[in-house]
Amino acid sequence: DVKVTQSSRYLVKRTGEKVFLECVQDMDHENMFWYRQDPGLGLRLIYFSYDVKMKEKGDIPEGYSVSREKKERFSLILESASTNQTSMYLCASSLLAGYSNQPQHFGDGTRLSIL
């Protein structure tokens, strides 16, 4: 089975801090994604990456950046955390889009609170 591991289940940080959320997948997937999940809003795509060092903005990239130095690892960075970034963050991975019906596999999520 595909395993997508997020480094923390719960994280509490302070306003203005630089925050790193880490995600690792073990199935050699090309695509990796970061979502934000908020009640009543569903999942919204922040960034995705289809290859090492490649990234594309999703629907809500403002205030976030990403890094993908190795194929298995995709990091989400909050450059200067703000309270409106308190949320559940989900990482996902999938095979190349050429395998077009390949589903995304999700991690357990990181519940981030910014105080």
Place this chain on the structure above:
Amino acid sequence: AQTVTQSQPEMSVQEAETVTLSCTYDTSENNYYLFWYKQPPSRQMILVIRQEAYKQQNATENRFSVNFQKAAKSFSLKISDSQLGDTAMYFCAFYSGGSNYKLTFGKGTLLTVNP
């Protein structure tokens, strides 16, 4: 842009009964893929069922089946013989394939199965 609408924020069903969750979407694409994902409380999001738009036959996975109406752009999920473990948030998702890697999610339906 594609949109996915889940009109039922919450639903409940008695154990062993059947329930149907609604999903409609809007797209100008002819070939695409639809998914239902399940997110149990405090647990990982997992794929329940998928449907390719070019296939007329409705997908089935054990107690889960879909009613795919392409002309109406409707993709409902039917859960038969509901079990307590089916209690979860259910998300409908759309994927257009090709070089667009993005999954578009609905806002979710919280299903509670009552004993």
